[in-house]
Amino acid sequence: xxxxxxxxxxxxxxxxxxxxxxxxxxxxxxxxxxxxxxxxxxxxxxxxxxxxxxxxxxxxxxxxxxxxxxxxxxxxxxxxxxxxxxxxxxxxxxxxxxxxxxxxxxxxxxxxxxxxxxxxxxxxxxxxxxxxxxxxxxxxxxxxxxxxxxxxxxxxxxxxxxxxxxxxxxxx
Amino acid sequence: xxxxxxxxxxxxxxxxxxxxxxxxxxxxxxxxxxxxxxxxxxxxxxxxxxxxxxxxxxxxxxxxxxxxxxxxxxxxxxxxxxxxxxxxxxxxxxxxxxxxxxxxxxxxxxxxxxxx
Numbered sequence: 060x061x062x063x064x065x066x067x068x069x070x071x072x073x074x075x076x077x078x079x080x081x082x083x084x085x086x087x088x089x090x091x092x093x094x095x096x097x098x099x100x101x102x103x104x105x106x107x108x109x110x111x112x113x114x115x116x117x118x119x120x121x122x123x124x125x126x127x128x129x130x131x132x133x134x135x136x137x138x139x140x141x142x143x144x145x146x147x148x149x150x151x152x153x154x155x156x157x158x159x160x161x162x163x164x165x166x167x168x169x170x171x172x173x174x175x176x177x178x179x180x181x182x183x184x185x186x187x188x189x190x191x192x193x194x195x196x197x198x199x200x201x202x203x204x205x206x207x208x209x210x211x212x213x214x215x216x217x218x219x220x221x222x223x224x225x226x227x228x229x230x231x
Numbered sequence: 232x233x234x235x236x237x238x239x240x241x242x243x244x245x246x247x248x249x250x251x252x253x254x255x256x257x258x259x260x261x262x263x264x265x266x267x268x269x270x271x272x273x274x275x276x277x278x279x280x281x282x283x284x285x286x287x288x289x290x291x292x293x294x295x296x297x298x299x300x301x302x303x304x305x306x307x308x309x310x311x312x313x314x315x316x317x318x319x320x321x322x323x324x325x326x327x328x329x330x331x332x333x334x335x336x337x338x339x340x341x342x343x344x345x346x347x
Contacts, residue, residue: 091308108245115241116234152248160253178256191312195319202324 075117076208082110083198090191101165104158111151140200147193150186157183 085107092100115122125133125141133141159166160179166172198205 087309087312090312094306094308112238112241116237119237148244149248152245153252155245156249156252176256178259182256191315192319195316196323198316199320199323202320 071117072208073212075114076205076212078110078114078117079205082107082114083194085110086190086194090187098164101158101162104155105165108155136200143193143196143200147190147197150190150193153182153186154190157186 085103088095089100089104089107095103122144125137129138129141157179160173160176161183162171162173
């Protein structure tokens with residue numbers, strides 16, 4: 060019974076971990092459009108909307124719990140996390156919408172032309188820089204979870220492979 | 232069905248925030264304050280057929296994707312962002328970890344740490 064309930068949680072944690080790694084790498088690539096090129100920057104950013112939605116869906120229970128009990132007894136760390144996550148969401152929305160407004164490749168490719176606005180460009184730069192800071196704090200606040208998940212799903216399986224090989228060698 | 236509902240909620244919040252941002256920027260007149268720049272390099276014409284003055288080093292402006300290809304610029308950008316995140320993580324995680332260890336030590340060895 061315990062295994063039946065534990066398995067989905069474990070696989071969800073694994074999915075969360077690899078999705079978060081993917082989002083983190085994608086964010087780093089999109090944060091440097093000079094090196095990736097404007098086309099990759101824009102299309103990857105648009106694709107990130109989808110991954111962000113999945114990220115939110117995977118953490119839906121936590122969001123609902125905290126939303127309903129925010130002013131109750133939820134602990135300081137959880138409250139800070141919740142506020143920071145909202146800031147990240149608002150900043151992410153600002154990055155996306157300002158990016159769409161100044162799009163040079165993705166939107167023209169689907170036949171949409173928007174008038175260029177200098178304010179949107181500045182907003183895009185500012186919100187992206189703020190996003191980097193918020194992502195750093197977000198990573199720091201979840202550092203314990205990240206370490207545990209990496210230990211469980213990356214370090215231990217690899218170490219397990221080596222120890223199994225050693226045992227087999229010793230048996231021979 | 233439940234998932235679709237949740238996706239719709241996320242997209243609705245995203246759309247509402249986007250609409251607010253567009254309204255705010257339009258209300259502040261931000262979108263109309265764009266400088267008169269169409270991306271084309273300025274033309275320098277001399278007087279009476281002579282070649283005009285051209286500022287030094289202003290031949291071409293690097294476009295996206297060109298800048299980092301020569302001097303490892305893409306590595307710099309990526310490294311810079313990683314360093315910023317690493318610094319933030321260190322600045323937040325390290326003091327917390329030290330404080331937790333101190334607290335643990337105080338619980339294990341209350342006399343030496345002045346805890347009665």
